[in-house]
Amino acid sequence: MKIDRRSFLALSIGSTAGIHLTPLPWKLMDDMSIWTQNWPWTPVPQDGAASYVNSVCGLCTAGCGIRVRKIENRAVKIEGLPGHPVNDGRICSLGLSGLQLLYGGTRVKTPLKRIGERGAGQWQKISWKQVIDEISKKLSEQRKSGNPQTLGAICNSDRGTTSHLLNRFLTVYGSPNFLRTPSVQSSYEIATTIMNGSSGTVGFDLENSDYILSFGSGLLDGWVSPVRMIRAHSIWKDKKARVVQIEPRLSHTAAKADQWIAIKPGTNAALALGIAHVIIKEKLYDKNFVEKYGFGFEEWKDEKGQTHKGFKQSVLENYTPANVAEITGIDVAAIISVAKDFAKSAKPVALCGSGDGGAPVNLNEMMAVHALNALKGAINNKGGLQIVPNPDYILWPESEMDKTASKGIQTERVDGAGGKKYAQARSLLNRLPEVINASSESPLQTLLVYNANPIYTMADSVAVKEAFSKIPLIVSFSPYMDETASYSDYILPNHTYLERYEDSATPYGSVQQLISLARPVVDPLFNTKQTGDVIISLAKAMGGHIAKAFPWKNYRACLEKTLGDKWKTLAEHGYIVAKKDKAPDTASAKFDFAAQAVNTDSKNDAVAPADFKPADLDGDVTAFPLVLIPYDTMRLASGFVGTPPFVIKTVGDYILKENDSCVDINPQTAAKLGLTEGNKVILTTPKNKASVRVHLSEGILPGLIALPRGLGHSAYDKFLAGKGVNFNALYAPMTDPVSGLDMTWGVRAKISKA
Amino acid sequence: MFPFSFEWAWDMSHIVFMGGLWYALSIIGAGLTYCIIKAAVDTLKGDAGTGDHH
Amino acid sequence: MSASDDKLQEGATDSAINAVSRNHEKNEQADNAGGIVILFFIIGLAASMIVGWIVFPKLLYSQKDQPISFSHAIHNLEVEDGCESCHFFREDGTFSGVPKLEQCIDCHEEVQGESADEAYFVEEYVNKGREVPWLIYSRQPDCVFFSHAAHVKKGEMECNTCHGPIEDSDNLKPYQENRLTGVSRDIWGYNIGGFKKNIWDRMKMDDCAECHKKSLGVKDACFVCHK
Amino acid sequence: MKNNHNNGKAKKFGMVIDLDKCTGCGSCMVACMSENNVPFKADETDKRLSITWMLVYKLNNGKSHPDYDECYLPRPCMQCEGDHGHSPCVSVCPAVATDYSHETGIVSQIYTRCFGCRYCMAACPYHARYFNWWDPAWPADMEKYLSPNVSPRMRGIVEKCGFCFHRYQLAMDKAYYEGRDELEEGEYQTSCTQACPAGAIVFGDLNNPKHAVHKIALPDSKHGGRPKNPNAFRLLERLGTNPKVYYLSSRKWVRDSGDNYRPDEK
């Protein structure tokens, strides 16, 4: 038998024919088909039992109820908690993206100790035991020097047990320097202190208002309680309430408003007084309220017997619609008609505090707008502003003080709040860089940072960094590697809000007194600790009376003890509504048109509400012919939380293009400068410069440019870092002479082609 | 494409479309088969290829 | 093309012509040669049949034993609600599938009976609180949405219509996984040719479609079963 | 037919979006992304490469200050039925990777069937269809938040909004489990509807007179579903797409922006 070519041919034909008679080719084809439809590198989420955990969102101070969907032990979706008084099942884009923060790449996974230069990003992992040991030793030594007031803390809120623990730690240590991140609430607090004589916070009963006169408040751009405001807006639409938005740029709020009044920036106070003028002149004000509660509306005498002009007279003399029209650039007719509309409405309310309310507002404007509310009796009445008492459920025994502590706590606050000059202020974080940079040795030797990212959120980033560089020890409690954490010496990472227990009380702006409880939705992913626990451990490590001031085993025990009989309800429902019918303290039942608290010293009524002084912006008008104003959007978080990838994805390409921020500019102004849509330009302010792109918009007054807040992060991951420009880096704060708060509303600027 | 594939339906569109397709395919297939078989037969017959192509 | 190629081609053509002429010359050998050709054809055919039907499936699937031995038959006698005692519906209507340790512990907190396997199970999983890493025979690829509620509750189908008479089995067969696709062999079925005798022998799309068409009389929209 | 499956007539799920209430906050977009395992990448500023099943458009009236006005318009997939019974995208798909469900009125997209020819994208006038130009990647631990109810998509295929159809499936599962065949209106709601802080999105069965969507939009079945509500309109009705998403606006210029009109028609 000879095996030749033909045999091979026969063999191969046979096997080819044969193989097709077997399942092999067909089955392989099927398998290949399945393989190409389920690529092994595309993730397959594991299925399992679904469950829901109710909690409270911790990404801003609004305190929305959330409901987290879980599959086994994974959190897969955050939804709004139905029935919750703040958001009733609704939720904002930031809240929806919380899981990207939880599972994202910006977490600090274990305590870290800096080993390289500050901010160089070189860290050493360190155990909790050791880090508490090291920090408590340093604090003990610092305290021995007899200057316990050199310990400071920055925190976004002074409410809730964790903040209280931190404050208590400072107190028993001997430092008054508990600094709170400022917001429009700080301004409201001061205004109510001065004009209502009440220390409570302001709640806005906007759902019941029928005419909303907003002096630039970004009600639909994240103001104070974003979801609640948007819900209120829908209620207004349903019942045909009228919204008038006064601001130089067509924000989302302005676009949805029934009337948009484009005003020259920085002249809100004048407009408010002009409106007051019309109301008073036409006798449209609520005489009952003014007579019953008002003081200083007419001529009044101070303690020394000196006579002062009343609010009425000042306003009638100085703020005629014609005058105001000139200051604000608004038609006389528009001023008069708005004033009449406002006055004739049953439940009008006037609001101020621009953008998302993250920044304070100058006291003058605040008082002028507050006076408008008083003229219509919109204070402590339905649909108006309500003075809500501060939460009072945290009742810990007075802590024992040693000599050092007693002495330290008596020293003046480093920021001057509550001191001679800024008597009404509770905290003036904005003044900190200035104070530190003015002294050779930093008045703060140790700084604890909790729920705050001052290096990003504070004005004039260069000055802030300089000041921080002078503080020998900075400890951050941030769960994320944010700007401040990156610039600290130790990071003691907190659990994220989805991994921890934490109470929060009456959200800012809420009329209802609410206590909410955040609880762990998932087990902590990393080696992190609730900051409350860390403070308790630190205190225990310091020993002595400091340890004694913290008698709880841990934070959880502290929380349960503090909440007492409320704990059970909170653990079940996630929130408690305290009595709805508020009992305003009697003091707030008055309204001081004269603002005596701040006016007694001055002879010429300089800071009375009935006064408007145009602010002198930094810089030369010829060198910087334009005015740069910031704006906020619901699609960018500008506070201490970085914007997660999902939310960044929703940002329009007219706000962020590639890695450039876009500035809004009126086509007229752009034409004068020879700019067209998308041009890359250099934006220069007296403080700094940045590269941005031009976006032409008919929705902004000529001569202005607007830059979004919330971009320009240097920290976090590639989904946020390096995108756009941080407005805060472009200006130096303007300190309000009375409140001491930052009153910046804009900054001079120029743009030139890149 | 085949009556046993999931999308197949015995409706007009399928019959017209696939009918046309299979019709064309069978002509091509039959033609090719014819050529190959005839070429093989011719080769075996030893017709050593004198014929011109055109 | 190079000169050597050229020669090769010439050579090849020559030999082909030679082969043809040889055939003509040695006519008597033709039968014999034809026999060899047929033989080789048959050898090729047979070999590929063996490869395709016997060797191929062995290569295609990897085989793993379940982590512990388990008898559905015994359990079925002990429980009250049949399959749903352990493979139950959750309150939201989703199907729990293979039980978690939590269910097992209800009865197996302590060692039951004297079997060594049982002791091993309690020691290794119950006491340590580890989930049993069951290998799931009927898991479909991720693109498939299958609603047990629609079939069992709405359609009132019996479990064994699709899963076979598993309730009578004394042990768990080894789990076979397709090396290419990672899909359990039960989906294609144990007959490598894809032929099925019983409904439960295969779980491919065509099998679903066949039944849907029969019982519902319509081809559903794609995403009724796909996600 | 499906009817014996359903004990009722076919459903036609649709949406009404109140543009007077919509504030353009973007919650619907994120609600959609987080519900549907939508991937993201480092730079999302090229909006023509950015997957957003739900997209909020910013419209303006084209005038100058002070008459300038803006409006926000969220755009999910319109789930077109087509005036003559075929959606623009379904009929063009060469591989039946997208189909129209007559039981629910939803246009499906089957990712494992799609081979990425993008003909459907060319067919869709709303740009509601998105292509996966990149392999999806979830950095750090983010794979953990992926929902098992929605398959993550691979590179090279088209995806789009399906009115959170998996929620319908889950709701039906629950209904079947409880021995019901019909859903209450609230049992099946899309993720965007649920999240919308303004409550501007209403979702339900357009065929069901008890459902809010039907009451608000008053779809006229005799005229291809055209709304009877004077404030209601649909996008690009004139093309004959017969969409199932209705919009409400009290502003005429907004309603006029919903379709094309020749200068001589204005």
Add this chain to the structure above:
Amino acid sequence: MDLDSALWPKGVQRCTFPKFMIGITVVSVVLVWGVYAALLCWFKGLNQTNMNDYYGFALWIWADLAVIALGGGAFFTGFLRYLVKKDELKHIINYAVLIGFICYSSAQLILGIDVGQPLRGWFIFWHANVHSMLTEVAFCLSCYFVVLCIEYIPLILENRQLDKVPFFHHLGHNMHGIMAIFAATGAFLSCFHQGSLGGVSGVLFGRPFGFREGVFIWPWTFFLFTWSAAACGPCFTILVTKLTEAISKKQLVKPNVVDLLAKISGWMLFTYIIAKTVDTWYWAFVTVPSKGFNWAFFYSNNDFYGTWILWLEIVICGYIPALLLITKKTRQTNSTLWIAIILASIGVCVNRWALVLQVMAPPVMPFDTWALYIPSWQEVATTILPVAYGVMLIMISFRYLPIFPQERELNPITN
């Protein structure tokens, strides 16, 4: 004698082998560049292109449509040669087939790169949706490609050395024998896929620029595409033939053959362009106004598409070449013939461009904006790849296969 002269067709002269290899190398460089780009697209994905969600169809689909139109010379010449029995055309049919083969294989290659999941590409057959134009395209295109292979194979078998193998000789001979059947099937298939390509944008009722009203089940661009391919395909065949003649510096086809084909093309083009004019008129004044558009909308407010494209397509690359070709004098004048066939080839490409890329460009939602697109280098390279491949295949085929039956007669070897 050259190294490879044994492979040359009998009685013709070819350039030296080194010179040939230099040519091949140059083309190979371009080819490798294209292959590199194609591999990038396959392995890294279509993010390598500048396509986006507005331009899901872009350069590649245009290239596909264009090469198929230009390759239309094969089916139409085949149709004329075998079915209409225009016997003279046998002198150019080989080349028409080769060009067709190149065009169609290129189209398939481009489609293989263009789809997002190439390994699932066969779903278009297996899970065919018979209502989709693309399905029709895919089926007819692949079937017709098989036909082109069948038409090209005998030509390969005619290579001097291959022809010596008796089986190949007979196979070639037999295939020639029944070529009319294949050609008829090819013409049938080709009519359909050219038409379906026309239907691709014609059925898009969501895209007013592309949408056309229907005739039977097809939009009328279905017929216009077949018609234009039949008109311009042969022009392209003549163009490539004349280019080959220019490069090889010898006449390969007798003028009467070219003249006949040019004349038929001319009349096809002339009738086509009238139909196209009517189509454009109806579209502009009936179809789009009913959707709320002025026709001018599609040619204004953007940086690229203006009415120039209409002038270019219909007048400059339509009426002018048509008139040049139907006029005996200009048809038979070399320079005007050149102009006519070049313009006709450009015209059909412009038409395909408009019906792919311009369809994607204008905003359909009133609040949307024009979308323009510039291809990435990867797209350009992969589009040039088939050109290089075509040139190479022509070089090889011309050198080794008796493509031009009249070459020997027209260029007798004197030494």
